[in-house]
Amino acid sequence: MGLIFDPILTSSAHVPRETLLRETRNVGKANTVWVQTVRADYEGEAEAAATLRQYYDEHQLDVSPQSPFGRDTAGQITEQILNNFGIFLTLFAAMAVIIGIVGSIALSGVLSLNVLERRREIGVMRATGAVSRTIAGLFIGEGLILGWLSWLIALPLSIPAGYLMVQALAAAIQGEIVYQYTPTGALYWLGIVTVLSIVASWFPARGATGISVRESLAYQ
Numbered sequence: 001m002g003l004i005f006d007p008i009l010t011s012s013a014h015v016p017r018e019t020l021l022r023e024t025r026n027v028g029k030a031n032t033v034w035v036q037t038v039r040a041d042y043e044g045e046a047e048a049a050a051t052l053r054q055y056y057d058e059h060q061l062d063v064s065p066q067s068p069f070g071r072d073t074a075g076q077i078t079e080q081i082l083n084n085f086g087i088f089l090t091l092f093a094a095m096a097v098i099i100g101i102v103g104s105i106a107l108s109g110v111l112s113l114n115v116l117e118r119r120r121e122i123g124v125m126r127a128t129g130a131v132s133r134t135i136a137g138l139f140i141g142e143g144l145i146l147g148w149l150s151w152l153i154a155l156p157l158s159i160p161a162g163y164l165m166v167q168a169l170a171a172a173i174q175g176e177i178v179y180q181y182t183p184t185g186a187l188y189w190l191g192i193v194t195v196l197s198i199v200a201s202w203f204p205a206r207g208a209t210g211i212s213v214r215e216s217l218a219y220q
Helices: 017-024 042-058 074-084 086-117 119-127 132-173 183-209 213-218
Strands: none
Touching: 042 074, 074 086, 086 119, 086 132, 086 183, 119 132, 132 183
16 A cells, blocks of 8 residues: 555555455464553553553463564653664754854854944943943844844754754664654744843943943044
8 A cells, every 4th residue: 555654663564454464374363462552651651561561471471572672662662762862962962052152152252343343332322321221232132133133044944954964864873763843943942042142242231331431432
């Protein structure tokens, strides 16, 4: 009937069960049992698996896990997969943190240069009655706009980049990895970018509030 893609069972196909049993001469036989539990949580699956194991042992039925990871439940298989990919997740998280820190430093440097170039403007604002809070808010708002623009530009580029990275990782480990884009992750990064932009803008904004009218108007 057709092929099916499964990240765990990489070689599988859909065929009518009766036809398959006749071709393999296994009518009335089975070597795999799939059990759907009422409780879908991790503890419920583990409890059901333990109960079945006890039943099989009491009736002297030799049953072994058929998954490639040697686990009984879907939750345990998922946990094993995450453990196997833990080093990759840690590496990617470290890369994300480093990129965020470098971007924050770059944004802080740009705003610091902006403060130096606008010392006269800051002095005029001071002379006309602008308070420190207003001046700081001006530069923090500018940093937020730059951060949001960078997020908006990176958003459409992250989809093909993420897909290519997943394909490269799958080729490196010689396995199948499913790429799934989640909008929730993009929203999380929007919040992270917002926080980093505010932090990176705070130091230049604080420096701008310390400029006096006399110093700024005398600046050449």
